[in-house]
Amino acid sequence: MNSPRWLDADEQRAWRAYLRMQGRLTARLNRQLQADSGLSLADYDVLVHLTDREEGRLRPYELQRDLQWEQSRLSHQLTRMQRRGLVRREECVDDGRGAYVVITEQGRRAITAAAPGHVETVRRLFFDGLTREQVTALERLTADVLDRLG
């Protein structure tokens, strides 16, 4: 790792601003969601993915693949959500090792109640300040970076 290629002035400004933005944005979104609906962003993501299937249930490994979370993170998260009554675990008959995660009625109510305020906050804090061109440029940029992340 000799002679690292340091960031130039533009890159450094962009990087610092990016880090700062993402930290503050995440904090604000988390706070709003938590305060208004008692859900964390993690809860929200899990519930969104569950409601995307009309059966409201998934195998944990599918959820893991979709969310791109660590397996144990997901497992712990589900345990906490189960304790709070947002999801339920069910046995999987096809595969003795496996399980299903099922959204509960309470989970459905929670996500239904939380979604409008959350989306509104995302819009207000993020998209309302951007032009259409910036949005498409962002889409492009994130896709490019994601490619490199493999």
Add this chain to the structure above:
Amino acid sequence: MNSPRWLDADEQRAWRAYLRMQGRLTARLNRQLQADSGLSLADYDVLVHLTDREEGRLRPYELQRDLQWEQSRLSHQLTRMQRRGLVRREECVDDGRGAYVVITEQGRRAITAAAPGHVETVRRLFFDGLTREQVTALERLTADVLDRLG
């Protein structure tokens, strides 16, 4: 919060990609830093700010202002870093309530050792895939969003 303004297709794609990118990027950076130098991103940020001052010391409230962290987050972080010998706390004579955080010799060695690999990773995972125009567009976008965040 009736009739929320939902995100349109472009916005939704951009938002999902952004979330995914930031999650994966942060995870990768954290892992690299942790594996190669035993520091977390949080440690790194604190140490960078300390080395920015040639005395290598700051009042916690300055650090808080610069990093824009929650006060208690910083306090816990400093406690952990102190336990690991990266920083030291000193009394502040001017203000009886206050304190100083001082980087230790070990902290200096840690940041010096960690920086090249970290910067290299940022470059490799992020900037190497982007054009100069994308970098300046990002700088602009993050600045715009930060404005709205107040």
Add this chain to the structure above:
DNA sequence: GCCATGTAGATGATGTGTCATCTACTGGTG
């Protein structure tokens, strides 16, 4: 059928972030 290897998922330890709350000192006003 038996074994090796792989896959699904859970768990405990530890580090990290947030909230609520606490202590102690400062500095201005009467």
Add this chain to the structure above:
DNA sequence: CACCAGTAGATGACACATCATCTACATGGC
């Protein structure tokens, strides 16, 4: 001086993330 609002910082409880490790079942080769 006495009081009190404000500020600097620490702390305990709890949610969250990661790592290492563990159990149990699946599956393919012999």
